[in-house]
Amino acid sequence: MFSNKSNTAPAPQPMMAAAPALKRPRALSAPSIISADMVINGTLSSSGDIQIDGRVEGDVRSVGLAIGDKAEIHGEVFAEDVTVRGKVVGRIRARKVLLAATSHVEGDILHEAFAVESGAFFEGNCRHSDNPLGDGANDESRKARTAPAPATPAALFAPLSPVTT
Numbered sequence: 001m002f003s004n005k006s007n008t009a010p011a012p013q014p015m016m017a018a019a020p021a022l023k024r025p026r027a028l029s030a031p032s033i034i035s036a037d038m039v040i041n042g043t044l045s046s047s048g049d050i051q052i053d054g055r056v057e058g059d060v061r062s063v064g065l066a067i068g069d070k071a072e073i074h075g076e077v078f079a080e081d082v083t084v085r086g087k088v089v090g091r092i093r094a095r096k097v098l099l100a101a102t103s104h105v106e107g108d109i110l111h112e113a114f115a116v117e118s119g120a121f122f123e124g125n126c127r128h129s130d131n132p133l134g135d136g137a138n139d140e141s142r143k144a145r146t147a148p149a150p151a152t153p154a155a156l157f158a159p160l161s162p163v164t165t
Contacts, residue, residue: 036070043075052086065094069102078133093132 031049034040038054049064055072065079071086082094084103092105095112099105101119109126116122 031064031066034071036068059090067103080133095132 029048031051032046034044034050034052034054034056036053039057040054041057043058044050044056044060044062046062048062049066050060050062051066051068052060052071052073053068055074057074059075059078060073061078063079064081065077065083067073067082067084067086067088069085073086073088073090075090077088077090077092077094079094081096082092083098083100084092084105085100086102087104088107090107092107092109092111094110097109097111097114099116099120099122101117103117104121106123108124109122110129110132111126112129112132114126114128
């Protein structure tokens with residue numbers, strides 16, 4: 001009933017040379033994981049996603065970054081998309097930043113989109129930028145840190161002198 005009517009085997013296909021490895025799209029590649037028992041001293045850099053559950057003493061650069069509940073980063077963060085559930089001590093520069101309820105951030109945030117869940121701890125300044133990862137963003141944040149101090153309350157309420165021309 002299910003027998004093969006022809007007794008000839010199909011002709012073998014010629015072997016093709018292996019195609020060069022193609023860059024996998026971000027959605028198909030697995031993130032690099034820094035486990036909870038790992039401590040890294042130095043800069044992490046990835047063209048993909050990184051999930052950090054341990055401790056990093058240094059800067060982190062990636063496309064996507066997930067910082068776990070018990071994770072700690074002491075350094076600057078540069079990424080397209082950052083989700084913070086743990087602790088970051090240092091500046092964050094990212095297009096999209098989410099501070100989850102369990103997050104603890106001490107440092108400035110330069111962002112394009114920013115969301116904070118109830119319960120998150122954030123101490124620092126946050127500023128919107130159309131291009132937070134661009135080279136000019138460094139100059140802008142430096143200007144913000146060296147901007148003159150605001151006027152003292154006494155100067156704000158001092159009587160104005162009449163203008164003479």
